[in-house]
Amino acid sequence: MLEHESTPNTTHSKTTGLPRKRFYRARAHSNPLSDSHFPVPISPSQFDYTLHYPQLFQSSDQSDGSKKIEFADIGCGFGGLLISLSTLFPNTLMIGMELRDKVTEYVKERILALRTSNPGQYNNVSVVRTNSMKYIPNYFEKGQLTKMFFLFPDPHFKEKNHRRRVISPHLLDEYAYVLRGGGIIYTITDVEELGVWMNSCLENHPLFEALSEDELEADPVVKLLNTATEEGQKVARNDGQTFRAIYRRIAFESNGKVKARTFCARF
Numbered sequence: 001m002l003e004h005e006s007t008p009n010t011t012h013s014k015t016t017g018l019p020r021k022r023f024y025r026a027r028a029h030s031n032p033l034s035d036s037h038f039p040v041p042i043s044p045s046q047f048d049y050t051l052h053y054p055q056l057f058q059s060s061d062q063s064d065g066s067k068k069i070e071f072a073d074i075g076c077g078f079g080g081l082l083i084s085l086s087t088l089f090p091n092t093l094m095i096g097m098e099l100r101d102k103v104t105e106y107v108k109e110r111i112l113a114l115r116t117s118n119p120g121q122y123n124n125v126s127v128v129r130t131n132s133m134k135y136i137p138n139y140f141e142k143g144q145l146t147k148m149f150f151l152f153p154d155p156h157f158k159e160k161n162h163r164r165r166v167i168s169p170h171l172l173d174e175y176a177y178v179l180r181g182g183g184i185i186y187t188i189t190d191v192e193e194l195g196v197w198m199n200s201c202l203e204n205h206p207l208f209e210a211l212s213e214d215e216l217e218a219d220p221v222v223k224l225l226n227t228a229t230e231e232g233q234k235v236a237r238n239d240g241q242t243f244r245a246i247y248r249r250i251a252f253e254s255n256g257k258v259k260a261r262t263f264c265a266r267f
């Protein structure tokens with residue numbers, strides 16, 4: 001079912017500083033709380049790595065059974081972020097999770113075409129059609145992920161629909177479970193109210209802490225958030241403002257003390 005929501009969209013021109021009145025921008029949302037029918041692995045050990053990363057998992061001389069997905073792009077849309085990350089982190093497995101069937105098929109085709117035209121590249125990236133609000137623990141084990149992305153998620157403006165948002169205190173418990181200590185959640189949106197919401201959920205969660213300005217500056221991934229995805233490019237073309245919240249999963253020692261910050265962006 002598609003739900004159409006709109007918002008008054010007034011931004012300020014970067015060059016003149018004057019308010020730029022744009023009219024109502026329609027956004028088509030899928031309802032993540034409705035029942036969908038697609039296959040889901042019953043546990044992370046049932047996820048078929050040979051299907052998703054055939055070049056890495058089929059031939060015996062290249063396969064590495066211990067390799068697991070580390071990055072998840074939640075609501076990956078048309079896959080622009082994954083494509084950029086794939087070459088930036090060629091040794092890291094990553095996956096996009098997308099609710100819409102046709103969009104997922106498009107991303108699959110996009111990845112296959114890139115693999116064909118660039119032999120040896122893009123073998124570390126894949127996509128699944130799934131509802132991330134329901135099935136994250138079916139895909140990832142405790143502490144498996146080092147990065148999760150929530151780029152330009154559906155805003156679900158109406159208060160009664162806030163429970164459909166992909167960032168919430170309850171879902172952050174789940175994300176904290178599948179993230180490794182030191183792993184990072186990246187969020188960005190052009191909807192100020194949603195940006196405030198995502199930041200406040202993360203700020204108030206006991207298992208997350210904000211990255212410092214120096215850490216944000218040093219992380220090459222942060223620069224991609226505005227530019228790599230199709231939605232980000234659309235916002236940039238319209239000179240729209242963006243709001244990001246980037247937090248780290250706090251790491252604990254076995255005695256329960258907070259560990260020193262050990263995990264940095266690797267590339």
Ligand SMILES: C[S@@+](CC[C@H](N)C(=O)[O-])C[C@H]1O[C@@H](n2cnc3c(N)ncnc32)[C@H](O)[C@@H]1O
Pocket residue numbers: 030032074075076077078097098099100103130131132133134150151152153154166229230231232
């Ligand atoms: C506004 S688009 C942004 C896409 C992409 N991240 C970008 O920046 O271009 C939000 C995407 O999230 C997907 N989505 C919404 N809820 C989802 C859910 N529960 N699980 C997986 N994908 C979801 C939508 O189908 C849509 O493609």
